[in-house]
Amino acid sequence: MCGIVGIAATSAVSDRTWLATGRDRICHRGPDDAGECWLADGRVGLGFRRLAIIDLSAAGHQPMSDDGGELSIVFNGEIYNFADLRRELQGRGHRFRSSGDTEVILAAYREWGVDCLSHLNGMFAFALHDQRRAELFVARDRAGEKPLFYRATAGEFRFASELKALLADDALSRKIDPEALDCYLTMGFVPRERCLLQGFHKLPAAHALTFKLANGELRVWRYWSLPAVTAVAPLATLGATPRADAAVEAALLDELEALLQDAVRRQLVADVPVGVLLSGGLDSSLVTAMAVRATARVKTFTIRLPGFGQYDETEHARLIASHFGTEHLELDAGAGDASVDLVPMLAHQVDEPIADSSILPTYLVSRLAREHCTVALGGDGGDELFGGYQHYSRLLRMRRGLGRIPRSLRQPIAATAAALMPVGFKGRNWLQGVAADFDAGVPWIATHFDRAARRQLMSRHYCWSLVGESIRARGLTATPDLLQRATRSDFQNYMVDDILAKVDRASMLCSLEVRAPVLDYRLVEFAFSKVPSCLKATISGHKILLKKLALRVLPTGFDLHRKQGFSIPLGSWLRAGPWRELFRSVLLQSDGAVFDRRALRALLHGQDRGRANAERLFALVMFELWRHEYRVSV
Numbered sequence: 001m002c003g004i005v006g007i008a009a010t011s012a013v014s015d016r017t018w019l020a021t022g023r024d025r026i027c028h029r030g031p032d033d034a035g036e037c038w039l040a041d042g043r044v045g046l047g048f049r050r051l052a053i054i055d056l057s058a059a060g061h062q063p064m065s066d067d068g069g070e071l072s073i074v075f076n077g078e079i080y081n082f083a084d085l086r087r088e089l090q091g092r093g094h095r096f097r098s099s100g101d102t103e104v105i106l107a108a109y110r111e112w113g114v115d116c117l118s119h120l121n122g123m124f125a126f127a128l129h130d131q132r133r134a135e136l137f138v139a140r141d142r143a144g145e146k147p148l149f150y151r152a153t154a155g156e157f158r159f160a161s162e163l164k165a166l167l168a169d170d171a172l173s174r175k176i177d178p179e180a181l182d183c184y185l186t187m188g189f190v191p192r193e194r195c196l197l198q199g200f201h202k203l204p205a206a207h208a209l210t211f212k213l214a215n216g217e218l219r220v221w222r223y224w225s226l227p228a229v230t231a232v233a234p235l236a237t238l239g240a241t242p243r244a245d246a247a248v249e250a251a252l253l254d255e256l257e258a259l260l261q262d263a264v265r266r267q268l269v270a271d272v273p274v275g276v277l278l279s280g281g282l283d284s285s286l287v288t289a290m291a292v293r294a295t296a297r298v299k300t301f302t303i304r305l306p307g308f309g310q311y312d313e314t315e316h317a318r319l320i321a322s323h324f325g326t327e328h329l330e331l332d333a334g335a336g337d338a339s340v341d342l343v344p345m346l347a348h349q350v351d352e353p354i355a356d357s358s359i360l361p362t363y364l365v366s367r368l369a370r371e372h373c374t375v376a377l378g379g380d381g382g383d384e385l386f387g388g389y390q391h392y393s394r395l396l397r398m399r400r401g402l403g404r405i406p407r408s409l410r411q412p413i414a415a416t417a418a419a420l421m422p423v424g425f426k427g428r429n430w431l432q433g434v435a436a437d438f439d440a441g442v443p444w445i446a447t448h449f450d451r452a453a454r455r456q457l458m459s460r461h462y463c464w465s466l467v468g469e470s471i472r473a474r475g476l477t478a479t480p481d482l483l484q485r486a487t488r489s490d491f492q493n494y495m496v497d498d499i500l501a502k503v504d505r506a507s508m509l510c511s512l513e514v515r516a517p518v519l520d521y522r523l524v525e526f527a528f529s530k531v532p533s534c535l536k537a538t539i540s541g542h543k544i545l546l547k548k549l550a551l552r553v554l555p556t557g558f559d560l561h562r563k564q565g566f567s568i569p570l571g572s573w574l575r576a577g578p579w580r581e582l583f584r585s586v587l588l589q590s591d592g593a594v595f596d597r598r599a600l601r602a603l604l605h606g607q608d609r610g611r612a613n614a615e616r617l618f619a620l621v622m623f624e625l626w627r628h629e630y631r632v633s634v
Contacts, residue, residue: 144205186468280316283379355619387536424611
């Protein structure tokens with residue numbers, strides 16, 4: 001895991017100081033080494049910060065070039081099948097100087113060109129300069145585990161692992177993109193290629209691009225997609241109780257176990273100590289079970305929240321650690337007062353605000369793990385692949401109960417809820433969701449701020465773009481299976497730009513590499529091409545196939561129905577004390593705050609009265625802290 005930064009232009013870059021400055025702004029991503037090189041007569045600059053994981057010698061230094069100097073690369077991530085690829089490429093005549101995976105990418109590109117991406121199993125973001133073709137080739141992994149921001153202007157292309165590296169150039173404009181902000185207020189994150197700053201972009205997951213030095217032509221394309229839904233057994237018709245054939249179910253369970261075991265085995269490979277982030281939930285527990293099959297000594301890490309039983313996973317994590325004999329370490333997060341000081345730091349770290357308060361325990365457990373290892377495995381991806389979120393069952397129940405009622409009769413109910421029920425009132429989002437098209441859409445019951453609430457928040461800004469809902473609906477899979485639409489949308493949006501972004505920024509701030517075995521692309525393709533919806537979630541249960549695997553491999557006392565993960569009791573912490581004081585001081589400041597003060601006071605008052613506004617307020621606080629930190633204008 002490392003940090004990359006660079007520039008490519010149609011003419012020689014005159015001011016080169018920005019590159020080293022931007023590189024060192026992300027030194028937390030790579031404290032072990034740094035590198036910089038200029039190529040193509042000064043038209044290409046590549047910068048690198050190294051966190052040494054594979055091949056700790058100087059042979060792993062980057063930027064790395066091939067023997068002839070025709071290909072040069074900076075690479076962030078890990079290629080888990082690099083040993084297999086290395087042997088295949090050696091058989092094709094390629095020679096290697098190092099024992100790491102970076103040089104394997106160079107050889108794979110020389111052998112297959114941009115089609116090398118189909119041969120890579122890993123998490124990655126890299127930029128490769130091809131002197132022969134006079135172009136820069138940039139790519140991001142299939143699931144979007146590793147980030148990549150870029151800015152393209154006439155004749156110039158800049159990229160970096162984190163936005164703060166690009167913003168090291170003080171001359172760049174820092175103005176909010178209105179549509180991206182509306183997405184953030186709607187969803188709690190900025191999706192896909194959009195960026196909260198005008199003129200900046202994210203390279204979406206499973207995408208690549210080329211920038212031609214001759215004319216500045218930029219081409220972006222998707223190189224991998226989720227399998228088509230046509231091969232998946234659909235959910236049974238409304239009102240039925242779907243069941244999978246017993247023989248089919250057994251075969252799927254065997255394949256799932258084999259794929260997960262192999263993914264974990266591959267991702268345990270490192271030349272540094274490796275551990276597991278054990279929340280006590282199903283996914284991380286299964287990863288732990290597979291890890292102990294592959295190696296004799298496994299370290300596990302979790303966060304304690306004494307006094308908050310709903311959030312404290314200690315006993316569940318201890319059960320798994322004890323059963324499998326891991327070396328288990330716990331961090332006491334305390335009552336929350338100490339954690340409040342982390343909020344401004346994390347607002348700086350995330351690049352774009354994330355309305356997900358679980359970034360705090362994610363950072364804390366990463367900090368604990370980093371004291372004992374450099375790499376940690378996590379359980380991210382299981383919910384999206386295997387129907388793990390509880391709201392999937394609720395959506396199916398909603399469709400069964402309301403699907404036969406014409407939308408024209410349901411829409412007034414949603415409108416009334418929006419008009420009469422205050423933001424944060426229990427059941428408001430669900431009542432608004434009854435107006436959804438159950439045949440082609442997805443009821444958006446996790447909206448942070450609906451259109452009316454966003455209009456009030458942004459009342460000071462005329463002609464504000466209320467586009468969040470329409471942008472969120474783009475790309476929904478055309479299938480009658482509601483669960484397929486919901487899980488595929490979450491995999492390509494929420495997982496990438498909330499879950500994975502949160503984990504990457506929080507862990508890399510601690511110089512810890514976090515890997516997600518469940519997101520091995522073979523498991524992703526298995527989940528979305530072979531597992532029928534009735535083995536993911538039904539109206540009465542969720543994550544069904546994974547729970548069947550748990551019955552095979554986890555201890556009998558494991559609670560299959562608990563779903564918490566690393567999270568904090570934010571609502572309780574906001575009742576009094578430093579959390580309440582921080583939120584009020586940030587949101588009610590007098591120096592040109594973005595949001596309408598009356599709307600903010602209403603949200604704070606609603607929280608005091610017991611409404612569920614804690615995460616909404618966290619989203620606004622993170623935005624304002626981020627805006628001040630980076631001197632961003634609206």
